[in-house]
Amino acid sequence: MNRAARPRTPRRPTRRILLALAIVVLLAAWAIMWRPAIDAQTSVPSFDPATIERGQRLAAVGTCAACHTVDVSRPYAGGRALDTPFGTVYSTNITPDARTGIGQWSEAAFTRALREGVSRDGHLLYPAFPYDHYTQLAQDDIRAMYAYFMTRPALEAPAHDNDMTFPFGFRPLVAFWNILYLKREPWKPDAARSAEWNRGAYLSVALAHCTACHTPRTKLGGTDFSRHLDGGEAEGWYVPALNAHNPSPVFWTQEHLAEYLRTGIAPDHAVAGGPMQATVENLRLADPKDVDAIATYIHSYLAEAPLRETPAGKPGSLPGSLPAPAAADPDLARMQAGYAVYANSCARCHEVGREASSGAALQLQKAVALYDPDPRSLIHIVRDGIAPPDGEPARWMPAFGSILTDEQTGALAAYLRRYGAGQPQWEHIEDAVKKARQP
Amino acid sequence: MTTYHLRVNGRDHAVDTDPDTPLLYVLRNDLGLNGAKFGCGLGQCGACTVTLAGESVMSCLVPVSVVGNRPVGTVEGLGTTRAPGVLQQAFIAEQAAQCGYCIAGMMMRAQSLLAQNPKPSDAEIRKHMMPNLCRCGTHMRILRAVRRAADALPARGTKT
Numbered sequence: 001m002n003r004a005a006r007p008r009t010p011r012r013p014t015r016r017i018l019l020a021l022a023i024v025v026l027l028a029a030w031a032i033m034w035r036p037a038i039d040a041q042t043s044v045p046s047f048d049p050a051t052i053e054r055g056q057r058l059a060a061v062g063t064c065a066a067c068h069t070v071d072v073s074r075p076y077a078g079g080r081a082l083d084t085p086f087g088t089v090y091s092t093n094i095t096p097d098a099r100t101g102i103g104q105w106s107e108a109a110f111t112r113a114l115r116e117g118v119s120r121d122g123h124l125l126y127p128a129f130p131y132d133h134y135t136q137l138a139q140d141d142i143r144a145m146y147a148y149f150m151t152r153p154a155l156e157a158p159a160h161d162n163d164m165t166f167p168f169g170f171r172p173l174v175a176f177w178n179i180l181y182l183k184r185e186p187w188k189p190d191a192a193r194s195a196e197w198n199r200g201a202y203l204s205v206a207l208a209h210c211t212a213c214h215t216p217r218t219k220l221g222g223t224d225f226s227r228h229l230d231g232g233e234a235e236g237w238y239v240p241a242l243n244a245h246n247p248s249p250v251f252w253t254q255e256h257l258a259e260y261l262r263t264g265i266a267p268d269h270a271v272a273g274g275p276m277q278a279t280v281e282n283l284r285l286a287d288p289k290d291v292d293a294i295a296t297y298i299h300s301y302l303a304e305a306p307l308r309e310t311p312a313g314k315p316g317s318l319p320g321s322l323p324a325p326a327a328a329d330p331d332l333a334r335m336q337a338g339y340a341v342y343a344n345s346c347a348r349c350h351e352v353g354r355e356a357s358s359g360a361a362l363q364l365q366k367a368v369a370l371y372d373p374d375p376r377s378l379i380h381i382v383r384d385g386i387a388p389p390d391g392e393p394a395r396w397m398p399a400f401g402s403i404l405t406d407e408q409t410g411a412l413a414a415y416l417r418r419y420g421a422g423q424p425q426w427e428h429i430e431d432a433v434k435k436a437r438q439p
Numbered sequence: 440m441t442t443y444h445l446r447v448n449g450r451d452h453a454v455d456t457d458p459d460t461p462l463l464y465v466l467r468n469d470l471g472l473n474g475a476k477f478g479c480g481l482g483q484c485g486a487c488t489v490t491l492a493g494e495s496v497m498s499c500l501v502p503v504s505v506v507g508n509r510p511v512g513t514v515e516g517l518g519t520t521r522a523p524g525v526l527q528q529a530f531i532a533e534q535a536a537q538c539g540y541c542i543a544g545m546m547m548r549a550q551s552l553l554a555q556n557p558k559p560s561d562a563e564i565r566k567h568m569m570p571n572l573c574r575c576g577t578h579m580r581i582l583r584a585v586r587r588a589a590d591a592l593p594a595r596g597t598k599t
Binding site: 340341343344345348396398400402403404405408 | 482494500505
């Protein structure tokens with residue numbers, strides 16, 4: 001058969017089908033990505049004081065201020081930069097300013113943002129805003145928080161442009177993330193558990209979004225649901241697992257945990273630092289009963305962690321004193337350098353009996369950061385110290401970032417890991433020190 | 440006792456002392472540089488602030504053994520009574536000292552800012568100066584003095 005004579009018509013339907021398919025795909029994508037605007041409200045409704053106060057307590061559990069307040073004199077005006085693997089996202093103004101805040105947002109628009117991650121004008125919000133958690137909130141609670149935010153002072157603060165890596169600057173792509181990770185189901189209590197536990201579960205998962213940091217994320221930045229509370233990361237810190245893999249050398253009792261959440265301090269055990277410090281600063285403004293409920297829920301997982309023996313608890317060891325490196329240590333030079341830094345800088349407060357201030361600080365054999373799977377949190381604490389919030393008395397540690405060289409910080413971390421915690425040495429300590437130095 | 444070699448304000452010194460001796464004690468007792476003051480001894484007040492490799496540190500927290508070959512700067516290095524440096528002139532012009540105990544630390548804290556950022560905004564000055572306290576309450580004059588020093592400096596070249 002002659003090639004030229006072959007009829008060409010059969011090809012055309014294939015092309016038409018492909019074209020039709022492309023149109024269908026585009027339409028489907030558009031349907032997935034497009035959201036309508038919700039009409040602007042022209043005036044802010046009024047609310048009763050009891051609802052506003054309830055909203056305030058709930059917003060504290062939700063730790064809204066941790067991201068939406070940068071300057072305490074301008075609450076909820078936004079502008080906080082959050083580094084994500086997909087770029088830098090800036091929190092926005094959630095005061096009732098009509099032009100730059102959420103003053104034009106009706107309760108329906110506010111609800112849609114919390115449940116679906118959609119702004120009033122229809123653009124998709126980045127999941128740095130944890131709507132994948134808030135989606136399960138009770139409408140009554142959303143209403144109370146709406147009342148609270150709508151009655152804050154309206155502040156003018158235009159949104160800071162985000163700095164996303166290609167192609168994540170194209171917001172509609174978030175729609176596909178939502179298909180994978182936004183489970184739009186109402187909260188279901190577990191009938192086999194107590195009311196207190198269920199209250200805590202609801203608050204921890206749907207509002208306080210503990211699992212946003214304490215559960216690992218997938219490569220696409222979604223919650224890895226198969227590893228509930230198995231530890232994650234936030235702002236360059238290791239975030240401890242709160243299940244059987246919890247690294248704490250001292251067993252967490254529920255009372256300790258509740259006190260830690262309310263005050264940031266579990267005596268002789270832990271002091272909140274890094275991103276958790278902002279969390280406890282918010283939680284102390286919450287209803288203490290709600291914080292107790294959160295402790296009940298979290299502790300039900302934390303209680304699975306095995307009982308451990310710390311070097312501090314070994315018979316014959318002095319309280320808090322760490323030994324000089326053994327002469328046979330295969331890494332002797334680094335260990336001696338680390339010990340020198342420890343003995344001359346840290347021991348002053350962390351070891352009993354050195355000076356008037358000695359022993360006031362946590363014994364380092366009990367410090368959770370020494371037992372983490374990586375050295376990031378320890379390095380951050382050494383470099384940045386721990387500072388109480390403005391005007392608040394709290395635990396305090398000076399920052400050693402400008403005092404110690406990178407080499408000294410790395411050696412200190414290695415020494416503390418081996419002789420403070422008695423754990424297998426961390427890898428890549430020097431890289432972690434370098435990374436922590438970057439602004 | 441160990442011998443430590445320190446470079447302070449461009450001059451080399453050898454000091455025999457214990458490894459955990461705070462740099463502040465070495466400066467004041469061994470080298471006779473009394474500008475940096477002992478305030479709280481816990482790194483909470485900033486009266487002992489000096490520069491270490493250009494960054495401000497509270498010298499009461501710095502064991503002499505960690506200094507190594509990093510250069511140390513104290514208020515004595517900024518100028519003399521006869522020829523005060525730019526920062527010192529600005530503090531005098533604003534009459535920023537009341538009792539004066541915190542001022543050497545304030546100037547060294549400001550020095551590390553101006554060395555890295557010769558034209559800071561007012562907000563950057565406030566944020567940078569935050570760790571240092573003044574019990575007399577002359578913070579507003581101190582902030583004005585740092586502003587004045589920054590304005591007096593050329594955009595580049597940070598010799599104060």
